Amino acid sequence: MLYEYTEPILSEQGSKMRDIMADYISVVSHRLPDDVAKKLKELAKIEVDPLQQLVYDTMRENQLLAEKMKRPSCQDTGALQFFVRCGSHFPLLGELNSIFKDAVYRATKEAPLRHNAVQTFDEYNTGLNIGNGIPSVFLDVPDDSDKIEIYVYMAGGGCTLPGAAMVLMPGEGYEGVVRFVMDQMTSYGINACPPLLVGVGVATSVETAAMNSKLALMRTVDSVSPNANAAKMEHLLEDGINNIGLGPQGFGGKKSVMGVNVVNTARHPSTIGVGISTGCWSHRRGKIDFDAELNYELPLNEGVEL
Amino acid sequence: MKTYHLTTPIEDKDIEDIRIGDIVYLDGIMVTCRDVAHRRLVEEKRPLPVDVANKAILHAGPIVKDLGNDKYEMIAVGPTTSMRMEKFEEEFVKQTNVKLVIGKGGMGEGTQRACKNSKALHLVFPAGNAVFAATKVEEIIDAQWKDLGMPETLWVCKVHDFGPLIVSIDTKGDNLFEKNKIEFNKRKEEEIIKINKEVRFIK
Ligand code: SF4
Numbered sequence: 475m476l477y478e479y480t481e482p483i484l485s486e487q488g489s490k491m492r493d494i495m496a497d498y499i500s501v502v503s504h505r506l507p508d509d510v511a512k513k514l515k516e517l518a519k520i521e522v523d524p525l526q527q528l529v530y531d532t533m534r535e536n537q538l539l540a541e542k543m544k545r546p547s548c549q550d551t552g553a554l555q556f557f558v559r560c561g562s563h564f565p566l567l568g569e570l571n572s573i574f575k576d577a578v579y580r581a582t583k584e585a586p587l588r589h590n591a592v593q594t595f596d597e598y599n600t601g602l603n604i605g606n607g608i609p610s611v612f613l614d615v616p617d618d619s620d621k622i623e624i625y626v627y628m629a630g631g632g633c634t635l636p637g638a639a640m641v642l643m644p645g646e647g648y649e650g651v652v653r654f655v656m657d658q659m660t661s662y663g664i665n666a667c668p669p670l671l672v673g674v675g676v677a678t679s680v681e682t683a684a685m686n687s688k689l690a691l692m693r694t695v696d697s698v699s700p701n702a703n704a705a706k707m708e709h710l711l712e713d714g715i716n717n718i719g720l721g722p723q724g725f726g727g728k729k730s731v732m733g734v735n736v737v738n739t740a741r742h743p744s745t746i747g748v749g750i751s752t753g754c755w756s757h758r759r760g761k762i763d764f765d766a767e768l769n770y771e772l773p774l775n776e777g778v779e780l
Numbered sequence: 781m782k783t784y785h786l787t788t789p790i791e792d793k794d795i796e797d798i799r800i801g802d803i804v805y806l807d808g809i810m811v812t813c814r815d816v817a818h819r820r821l822v823e824e825k826r827p828l829p830v831d832v833a834n835k836a837i838l839h840a841g842p843i844v845k846d847l848g849n850d851k852y853e854m855i856a857v858g859p860t861t862s863m864r865m866e867k868f869e870e871e872f873v874k875q876t877n878v879k880l881v882i883g884k885g886g887m888g889e890g891t892q893r894a895c896k897n898s899k900a901l902h903l904v905f906p907a908g909n910a911v912f913a914a915t916k917v918e919e920i921i922d923a924q925w926k927d928l929g930m931p932e933t934l935w936v937c938k939v940h941d942f943g944p945l946i947v948s949i950d951t952k953g954d955n956l957f958e959k960n961k962i963e964f965n966k967r968k969e970e971e972i973i974k975i976n977k978e979v980r981f982i983k
Contacts, residue, residue, distance in 0.1 A: 504911075524781060525781055525801070525803075525946065528803070528906075528944050529906045529944075532906050532909050532912060532944060533906065533908070533909060535909075535912055536908070536909035536910070536911055536912035539911040539912055539915060540910075540911040543911060545855055545856055545910075545911045545914070546843060546855070546856045546910065546911075547856075547908070547909075547910060547911055548856070548858055548907070548908040548909075548910045549840070549841065549842050549843050549855075549856040549857050549858045549910035550841070550858070550860070550910075551843070586843060586845065586855065587843070588841065588842075588843045588856075588930065588931060589929060589930050589931065590931075599929040599930075599931075601929060601930075631860065631861070632860070632861055632884065632907065635861070644982060647979070647980065647981070647982045648979040648980070648981050648982065649976040649979060649980070651979075652972060652975050652976055652979060653972060656968050656971065656972050656975075657968075659968070660961065660964045660965050660968050664885050664886070664957065665861045665863065665884065665885040667884070667907050667908050703979075703981050706978065706979075707979055710974075710975045710978055710979065711975065713971075714968075714971035714972070714974070714975050715971075717967060717970075717971050718964050718967050718968050718971060719963070719964065719967060720964065722906070723884075723904065723906050723907065723946075724885060724886075724957065724960065725904075725946060725956075725960075726960055726963075754907075754908060755908055756908040
């Protein structure tokens, strides 16, 4: 079977934004964001066993090679996701979906990225790394500014697998949330390539909790929730998961996670929705902010120019 | 933790003394082989178009550049979750006499039996290090079952110093990850009790 794709006809500015996005996607594939790179350096110093050292040395060497050879640092370049906050006066709001899809299409050839879009039920790989709903675009229009903030995320298979959400009864309380997260760590955590970034969402239902947990992965690894109780839970879970002792690649070690981020929204009185998403050590999350003239900033990649 | 250097063809005696937690570096032939290839051999009973006896397979879906004229370049290659192949691996090892099964994370009882009975090892390459691994692939000498698409094709690779490979199941059937898992689960229960004292936010 064949997936039909014709490149869209974009406005002049739309094409410019598409080209910048395609270039940035390549960068995200071969360079970890600053917060993740810094954290990995710290964690490498804490592990003392020769086996763990060997793993961290390999990681360091790999990232140097990827940067030098301009190649994707992990072969699983994920299914692309974009989490977007766009002011209602940003001039290209109406073209965004086409811009993102075409940027992925082009970056896939240029980077090159792996072909990770399999059409469901018909079960064939499109061979283009785009398909129905891939890339996925999650759009929020929070105000009437003319600016846009975009998180680019390459969600690999291994670190997508631990993802889960469920709705608890309030009687199960936040203790139920803890159990849910911790169980997921021992069952699926190892294959998600620890040290992990763990995103926990608390809300009403499965989709709101799951969405929150994914947004939690967009926060930097050392960030702290503005809510005091949620921040306390982040801290407790971080220590708890570290003490399970997964270590890098699950070989055992002092640290299992780079961080735990909780994002919470209000809940229905009768339910507690809980969601979990994990990012692997190779957490390829980028951020690019544009103004109306397409001047851009890359807050997570100091010193990078496209 | 001992370090070994193996070269294909690998004989039983080369790997008999290697134990879980040891490190291996590989020279010779390693074939990428994952979900559908396993299913085709075991369930569809289609013979594998590549002879992997006394050689290595890698559970992986690489990024490969087509240079034309049946020439390919390995751009990025790294292991994928081995557990997905668990359902097929015992039979796969028995039928093919492959000696090294390389992947990510642990495998289960079927593979343990296979490693013990057919003398084979399951090893883990630290995942996510795909450029590092690609630089250890000297040449792609053949590609079979290309109809499966880039990630699932059987890429026959000539490798040099491919590693570090950490032994997760040895020829006695010992299983590193299963041992770790028991310990992880015990610690988890202790941690949950500690945390739950502090999260009674609903009062
Ligand atoms: S979990 Fe992450 S590092 Fe591991 S193989 Fe998948 S994408 Fe790569």
